[in-house]
Amino acid sequence: MPHTIQLAHSPDADDIFMYYAIKFGWVDTKGYTFENIGLDIETLNIEAMKGTYDVSAISFGMYPLIKEEYALLRTAVSFGEGYGPKLIRRQDKQLKRNFKVALSGKYTTNAMLFRTYYPEARPVYMDFLEIEEAVVSGAVDAGVLIHESILNFDESLEVEKEIWDIWVELAGEGLPLPLGGMAIRRSLPLNRAIDVENILIDGVKVANEKKDELCTKLEADNLVRISDKLLTKYLDMYASDESVELSALQLKALDRLYQLGFEHGLWECPIKTEDYLIPKEYSELREQ
Known part of the structure; x- marks a missing residue:
């Protein structure tokens, strides 16, 4: 029986771009059905604290508040490199x-x-x-x-x-600015969580591979608030090859963000981001 996954994201151009390759049927969803839910990022942050959705876009800066209920996904991430809010x-x-x-x-x-x-x-x-x-x-x-x-x-x-x-x-110098990513509810079975992460990784890859075609379709269907050169510029900033899967440098930046939060009393202890990702070794063991 196919599983339905609630996929909550913001209506911003980068989120729309990264998820709609799946919505348009360009990605093998392995029998899963994705229910897209569009809400502004602060609403998504609050709903994540309630455990509302299976998979949700979140602000990286609030993740330690939900780390026991949600694991971080490695994909659909947005970082700034010399720019940001x-x-x-x-x-x-x-x-x-x-x-x-x-x-x-x-x-x-x-x-x-x-x-x-x-x-x-x-x-x-x-x-x-x-x-x-x-x-x-x-x-x-x-x-x-x-x-x-x-x-x-x-x-x-x-x-x-x-x-x-x-x-x-x-x-300090040399680290990209962490902004937003995705989290998945820990109550989902681990094998299902791994499947979902891999599907989303494929979705972001395909979106980047078919960027021009996808942007044209998003504009034609009035799914984004900006168009033409502004849309291309924005996606180059926040939805690029750097968004496909967390890099070692991005993980280091997240660790620094969470250390800063600890130093300023926002949570009780610093966290190491890698400890809160879905364990890939599980799927590797299953395939042996």
Whole structure:
């Protein structure tokens, strides 16, 4: 009997791109049926803490809060390399130490790094699509833009600080900025979890191999908020060959992120990311 897997992801272009090769039937799903659920990333973070979905996109910065209930997947990962979310303000605005800032969610990675760097700032949380206007209108002093909004924002605004620069200051040089990934519920049988991870890895591979065709289809079906050159630029940043499977350098960056969280009292102990991945040796033993 085929198994149905709930696959929850955000409606952002990189998530859509990485999962829709499966949705369009371009990947062998080995008899599994995937039920796509699209929600904003902070809602997904909160639902993950409730254990709602089988597989869910999450912010890397909140993973230690769900590590007992979810394992991290090696695929569909987004890291920044010299770029990432941006703290923006109006050009005519000077920020005080306790400035009021709009963030896209308490549990996002960018919020974790922001609060660590600006402990006296006063965060308010809102949908990321509302942040730019909140800054323009003066409802907040500044805001952290994420996703596609980092590429094109109102000309009255300017960048106060790149989250990438905050990451480098906190973590040191040479590590990519961890942003988001996927987690799978531990209550799924291990052999099923391995199957699902391999299917998702194939999905991201195929998406990259058929990038032009997939982008054309996503735009034609109105599944993404940006198009043409902006879409290509955004996917080159967050949904590329670097998204297929966690590298040793990416694992090192995650370990550093979780060490920082421990040092700033966000969780009780540092974690080694590799200990929370699905054990590949199980499938290798089964095949012997």
